[in-house]
Structures are given as structure tokens and as C-alpha cells.
Amino acid sequence: MPALPRDLFRLWLILLIVWLVPLYAAWWWLGWAEWVLRVLRGLGNIALPPVFNQGVSEILLQADQSWKVRTGLVTENSNPSEMAVFFIEKPFLLHIIMGFPLLWALLLATPGHLLKRLIWGTLLLVALYLLGIAGHMWAMITVMVNHQPSVMDETLVPPLFRVSAVPYPLWMFHLSGFVHYLTVLILPLISPVLIWLLLCPRGVMRLVVSIRRRIR
Secondary structure (H helix, E strand, O other): OOOOOOOHHHHHHHHHHHHHHHHHHHHHHOOHHHHHHHHHHHHHHHHHHHHHOOOOOEEEEOOOOOEEEEEEEEEOOOOOOOEEEEEEOHHHHHHHOOOHHHHHHHHHHOOOOHHHHHHHHHHHHHHHHHHHHHHHHHHHHHHHHHOOOOOOOOOOOOOOOOEOOOOOOHHHHHHHHHHHHHHHHOHHHHHHHHHHHHHOHHHHHHHHHHHHHHHO
């Protein structure tokens, strides 16, 4: 390994901050976040209905950018019969996907094949965040079908109506709540860091060596 400057980590940190500021500005104020949500909704409409069967039939975009999820579950005591729906609010969706600027800044601040890493990193993060949103949907569906609040998140409560469906086993109900917990607290910011570590192993090792030299 070639000789490394002692201030490599400091230079990298400065460059990271320089990239974070414009990227998050574009994310929140230039509408990048809304475009990413549109892409995820399109992918979700393709991938999620076959996975959830009756749980998800279509994802519609509301005027306030929240998602309206139509299910194939029939509501009880409704005349005529109606299919149940649930909503995923825009603030929650933005919370889930807030790691994109962080990932891009980490990749741009680390020397290497930038374009290739940006493409692969973005695709991986899209897949992970789509899985995270799917996990949240699963938790909402189990709460709706079992008609009892989640044990992991007190904000996940059943709707006023009931649906005609066989309740999920208790272990699956608890598992969906745990997946939701991971989606909300861990996935948004840990995923970009893990992808960065995966795509930039040499750059990370150089930073680790630089930090060790500064400590000595």
C-alpha cells in the first residue's frame, strides 16, 4: 500500500461534508426525494402485489404524495362489499428513504470508480428501501387482519373496520412488528453505510489506517 498522508481522514471528512450539503439541499428543496418516491411506487406496483397476494393489489399516489394502498381484503358488514385500503403517509416514506444523499456523499468522497459505484449503490439502496417499505406494509396488514395493535409500535393500531380474513399466527404477527421496528429505526441510515463499506473496501481500509496513525 502506498504511503498515506496523516491527514487523509480529515481531508475525507471535509470532502464528505462538502458533498452532503448540496446533496441534501437538492434532496429536500429541488424535489429529488419526490422523484425517488415515484420510482419506488412504480416498482412497488410491479413487485409487491404478487408477494402479498390479497394484501396489496395497487399503490396509488395521493395529492399530498402519500400512498394509498388498495388490498384484496373484503371489509365486514359493508353493503355493498368494499375492499380495504390503508395509507402510508409522506413523512414516513421520506424518513425511510432519507439515506440516499448520505450514500452518494460517502461514495463521492471516497476515491475510486465513482460512476460504477454510484449506479450499483443506488440500485442496492433502492432494493433495500423497497424491502423496508414492504416490511412496513406487512406490519400494517397483519395489524388489520388480526385487528389488534402492534406490540412493537403503539402507533400501528387496527382500523375501525374489520376484514374477512384468517388471522395470522401469533409468531408471524410479532415477527412483522419486529421487521417494522428494524425498518423505522435501523434501515434508513445503516443501509447507506453498509453499502459504502461493501463498494469501497480499499478506501475504507485507507481511512482506518489513517485514523490509527493519527491516534498514535
